Amino acid sequence: MTSPASSSEVKYLIESSEGNTFDVSGAALRQSNTFNAMFLNIGADGPIPFTDYNEATLKKVFEYCEHSVNEENYSGPKHQDDLSKWDLNFFNEMDQKMFIDVINASNFLDIERLTSYCCERIARMLRGKNTQEMIKVITLPTAEELEAKQKVEEKKAAAAKKVAEKAAETAEKTETLEELPVQQLVQTTRNKLTRKYLSFSNE
Amino acid sequence: MSALPILELPILVLMKILRIIDVETVIPISLCSRKMYHLVKTFRDKSDTLRLKMDGIDLRVQLATPDGNYHEVEVVAGTSETAERVKIDGHLVPIDRSRKHHGWNTYWDDKVKGMQSIMEYLSDLFGIKNVTTIIVTRGTMRLLDILKERQENDYELVIYHQLSEKESHFILENHPAKVLRIEGFSHNFPIAKHLKSIDSLIVGSKLSITLDDLLDMDCVELVLMETISDWLEHRPYKPR
Numbered sequence: 001m002t003s004p005a006s007s008s009e010v011k012y013l014i015e016s017s018e019g020n021t022f023d024v025s026g027a028a029l030r031q032s033n034t035f036n037a038m039f040l041n042i043g044a045d046g047p048i049p050f051t052d053y054n055e056a057t058l059k060k061v062f063e064y065c066e067h068s069v070n071e072e073n074y075s076g077p078k079h080q081d082d083l084s085k086w087d088l089n090f091f092n093e094m095d096q097k098m099f100i101d102v103i104n105a106s107n108f109l110d111i112e113r114l115t116s117y118c119c120e121r122i123a124r125m126l127r128g129k130n131t132q133e134m135i136k137v138i139t140l141p142t143a144e145e146l147e148a149k150q151k152v153e154e155k156k157a158a159a160a161k162k163v164a165e166k167a168a169e170t171a172e173k174t175e176t177l178e179e180l181p182v183q184q185l186v187q188t189t190r191n192k193l194t195r196k197y198l199s200f201s202n203e
Numbered sequence: 204m205s206a207l208p209i210l211e212l213p214i215l216v217l218m219k220i221l222r223i224i225d226v227e228t229v230i231p232i233s234l235c236s237r238k239m240y241h242l243v244k245t246f247r248d249k250s251d252t253l254r255l256k257m258d259g260i261d262l263r264v265q266l267a268t269p270d271g272n273y274h275e276v277e278v279v280a281g282t283s284e285t286a287e288r289v290k291i292d293g294h295l296v297p298i299d300r301s302r303k304h305h306g307w308n309t310y311w312d313d314k315v316k317g318m319q320s321i322m323e324y325l326s327d328l329f330g331i332k333n334v335t336t337i338i339v340t341r342g343t344m345r346l347l348d349i350l351k352e353r354q355e356n357d358y359e360l361v362i363y364h365q366l367s368e369k370e371s372h373f374i375l376e377n378h379p380a381k382v383l384r385i386e387g388f389s390h391n392f393p394i395a396k397h398l399k400s401i402d403s404l405i406v407g408s409k410l411s412i413t414l415d416d417l418l419d420m421d422c423v424e425l426v427l428m429e430t431i432s433d434w435l436e437h438r439p440y441k442p443r
Binding site: 096099100103104107108115116118119120122123125126127128129130131132134135136137138139 | 206207208209210211212213215216219220223224225227228231232234235236239287289298299300
């Protein structure tokens with residue numbers, strides 16, 4: 001069913017990145033501001049493509065939407081103790097990759113309640129940790145890693161500089177040979193030879 | 204769930220996370236990297252009116268939230284072998300969680316420099332323009348010069364520790380704060396001789412000042428604690 005509808009009985013077809021389609025109720029889908037802005041009034045001709053996200057992620061997101069259909073409008077962060085058992089289970093049974101995918105999908109679909117709960121969960125995970133522990137959790141490079149990276153980059157830059165200098169030198173030589181008039185070329189060569197002779201005799 | 208690469212999340216989500224996390228968590232997260240510092244600074248909600256207080260007695264910088272909670276970063280003299288090291292205001296400093304209070308201990312060779320660095324770091328991170336209150340002792344009077352340079356006399360100066368007459372003179376002449384809360388001057392110290400006008404003068408219960416001194420001063424708000432009030436009851440204060 002893909003017609004514009006206001007009834008919660010209406011089902012919409014959602015297409016995932018794998019090309020699979022599945023049903024979602026209109027009431028659940030209307031929690032997505034992205035859907036509301038794009039399809040609510042004009043309807044969708046065929047499945048609605050949310051093809052940046054896989055089926056498992058989308059199903060998880062809409063599972064949440066279906067569950068919270070009858071809940072009041074979102075009104076700010078909830079304390080951990082205020083979360084229902086269902087909410088806790090919903091988050092606990094996700095692995096890290098799924099959790100990240102759900103946040104991304106929820107953010108794209110602009111589902112305020114779910115996005116906020118995910119953010120609160122991350123905030124709770126960070127609470128009580130020191131800087132080193134946080135670096136591990138949010139997988140930032142440590143000071144040593146940054147230093148090593150900087151050293152590698154410096155080495156690379158130095159090597160690139162050497163190559164550039166060599167190339168410039170070669171180009172300069174070629175240019176000199178090509179551009180100088182014969183007489184001047186003879187003079188330059190003579191000077192170079194004289195300098196070489198002098199340095200040789202000095203040694 | 205062990206690792207969460209939050210920097211790979213959409214910017215709107217990251218913004219939301221950084222706005223939700225409490226002040227106590229914001230401090231260590233801002234110390235993770237320069238990038239995190241700038242993200243916290245940019246995305247943190249500026250509508251929360253945080254107050255910054257420098258306590259020269261207990262050597263700590265306190266952040267007071269609108270709900271009345273205090274988050275502290277303490278300055279401890281010396282160093283710690285076990286604490287992790289972070290960069291605060293350009294200094295590599297050991298830091299660990301305080302067991303005494305909700306906050307952090309930082310270890311410095313120069314305590315005043317430590318107080319200054321933490322104050323600068325926190326005020327920049329949370330976008331707090333001015334330090335609201337400063338408590339000084341004989342050993343931390345240098346902090347007043349630092350404040351004078353950054354915000355002139357726009358702060359509340361608290362003196363609990365006993366200061367000599369010379370030090371009291373020096374403070375009133377060089378650092379006439381808008382709000383002065385005193386307890387540590389010598390009895391009947393002629394405040395008005397050095398301080399002709401002040402927004403608020405709060406005189407502690409252990410300190411006595413003369414009535415003439417009070418009358419000589421142009422003071423918008425005057426708060427006299429118990430002892431002085433008792434004393435005034437016997438010698439009523441009559442406005443001119």
